[in-house]
Structures are given as C-alpha cells and as structure tokens.
Amino acid sequence: MLLDAAIRTGGPLAVAARGGLRGGERRRLGLERIDLYQFHWPDYGTGTPVEESWGTLDALCHEGKVRWVGVCNFTVDLLGRCEPVRHVDSLQAQLSLLSRHAREELIPWCRANGTGVVGYSALASGLLTGGFSPERLAVDDWRRRSPAFQEPKLSQALALVDRLRPVAGRLGASVAAIAVAPALAVPGVTGAIVGARRPTQVDDWLAAGDLQLGDEDLAEIERAIQETGAGTEKAPQPPGVSR
Numbered sequence: 185m186l187l188d189a190a191i192r193t194g195g196p197l198a199v200a201a202r203g204g205l206r207g208g209e210r211r212r213l214g215l216e217r218i219d220l221y222q223f224h225w226p227d228y229g230t231g232t233p234v235e236e237s238w239g240t241l242d243a244l245c246h247e248g249k250v251r252w253v254g255v256c257n258f259t260v261d262l263l264g265r266c267e268p269v270r271h272v273d274s275l276q277a278q279l280s281l282l283s284r285h286a287r288e289e290l291i292p293w294c295r296a297n298g299t300g301v302v303g304y305s306a307l308a309s310g311l312l313t314g315g316f317s318p319e320r321l322a323v324d325d326w327r328r329r330s331p332a333f334q335e336p337k338l339s340q341a342l343a344l345v346d347r348l349r350p351v352a353g354r355l356g357a358s359v360a361a362i363a364v365a366p367a368l369a370v371p372g373v374t375g376a377i378v379g380a381r382r383p384t385q386v387d388d389w390l391a392a393g394d395l396q397l398g399d400e401d402l403a404e405i406e407r408a409i410q411e412t413g414a415g416t417e418k419a420p421q422p423p424g425v426s427r
C-alpha cells in the first residue's frame with residue numbers, strides 16, 4: 185500500500201508532524217511507517233528555511249518513521265536547496281492538459297535527479313471528464329470561483345474536450361481516460377493522482393493507465409491545445425496566499 189500523507193507547511197508544523205509521527209498519528213493510521221510523506225506546499229508563511237524543514241523529514245526517515253519523503257508544488261530553486269540536504273524522493277505537481285507548467289523545468293529537473301513525479305488534478309478538477317457542465321456544480325462548490333472555471337478559460341477547456349472526443353472514439357476509450365493518458369506519457373512522470381467522488385467515476389478513467397497514445401495522437405492533442413488556447417503554462421498559486 186502507498187499511503188500519501190501531506191503536511192501543509194514546513195517550520196513549526198514540520199516539527200509538530202515529527203512529534204505526531206512518533207506515536208499517535210501512525211497508530212491512528214494503523215501503520216508502523218508512512219510510505220511517502222510529502223510537503224503539501226512550500227512554506228511561504230513562517231520564514232523557516234526550507235533546509236531546516238527538509239532536514240526534519242530526513243530525520244524522520246532515519247528514525248524509521250517514514251520510508252520516502254517528497255514535496256508538492258515546489259519550484260526548481262527549492263528542489264535544488266533540498267537535494268543536498270537529503271534526496272527528494274518525489275515531487276507532486278499539478279499536471280494536466282490544462283496545467284502544463286511542470287513540463288517545462290520541474291519534470292526535467294526530476295528526471296535528471298532521479299526524483300519521481302506524481303501529477304495531480306489530471307482531470308483539471310473535473311473539467312476534462314467529458315461530462316462537465318457548470319450546472320453540475322453546487323452553489324457553494326469552490327470551482328465556481330476558481331480561475332480555470334471562468335470565461336473565457338471555461339469555454340476554451342470545453343472546446344479542447346470536444347477535440348478529445350474523436351481521439352477517444354478512435355482508441356475505444358473514454359474522454360476522461362484520453363485526458364489522463366497524456367500526463368502519464370510525459371517522460372519522467374511516475375504516476376497520476378486522479379480524483380473521484382463516486383466509484384463509478386473511477387471505472388470511467390482507470391484504463392488511462394494502460395492506454396498507449398501514439399505520437400500522432402499526442403501531436404493531435406497538442407495541436408488542439410494550441411488552437412483552442414485552453415489551459416495555462418503558469419504555475420498554480422497556493423490557496424489563499426499571494427506571492
């Protein structure tokens with residue numbers, strides 16, 4: 185089993201996490217050891233040097249509480265500061281057809297340094313499923329306020345989804361599987377985290393793991409991205425933090 189636990193920041197919280205992992209937290213999880221423990225976001229709030237927080241995770245590994253440690257949403261600069269302290273086992277980065285920032289520098293850095301890459305939000309939080317429409321969002325759903333769900337980005341994303349339909353038809357796959365597969369095909373990517381609200385949703389895209397997209401399929405999808413203007417090359421912003 186791979187348990188992916190994330191801590192929300194470094195500094196004092198990393199120290200608190202270390203205390204928790206000594207006993208209570210692991211007991212509650214029924215685990216002797218956490219397989220993969222990742223920072224949820226860089227610490228933009230406390231001023232604690234990342235080397236200090238990362239050193240705490242290194243100590244957890246030495247104590248046998250954690251097997252592998254990783255980070256989420258780090259920049260190449262932060263990864264480069266962590267690596268001399270302790271090898272970065274994994275990077276969790278936003279990666280989908282609509283969020284392509286990680287492809288430029290982050291994933292190549294991980295390839296060069298032997299760091300696994302787990303892409304998150306491969307379906308762009310539901311936009312790329314082939315069944316999305318704004319009406320299905322509850323009035324208090326956070327996506328109603330998310331930039332990716334505002335015009336003109338919303339219509340561009342749905343236009344891209346329409347361009348995935350012929351690829352899906354040709355390969356006998358669902359649109360959702362066709363949306364996830366390109367993230368898995370990026371050289372250096374180890375896996376993708378795909379979310380689901382119900383088990384039947386999983387059935388819809390699970391085949392993405394076995395889907396082999398050819399060069400022509402990938403080129404067609406890239407062309408569709410360019411022609412629709414869907415998505416962004418910008419890095420995701422931390423929730424509620426302005427930099």
Ligand SMILES: NC(=O)c1ccc[n+]([C@@H]2O[C@H](COP(=O)([O-])OP(=O)(O)OC[C@H]3O[C@@H](n4cnc5c(N)ncnc54)[C@H](OP(=O)(O)O)[C@@H]3O)[C@@H](O)[C@H]2O)c1
Nearest residue numbers: 256304305306307308309310313377378379380381385388
């Ligand atoms: N480290 C980070 O900063 C960070 C940030 C975000 C996420 N993550 C990780 O990534 C995980 C997934 O994130 P995400 O929810 O954004 O992932 P996602 O895979 O992009 O979107 C999942 C959502 O798409 C919809 N969906 C899934 N399958 C569907 C189907 N077959 N038909 C129709 N709709 C379908 C569901 O929402 P609806 O049914 O409600 O539309 C589901 O919750 C999170 O749980 C978390 O572990 C990490």
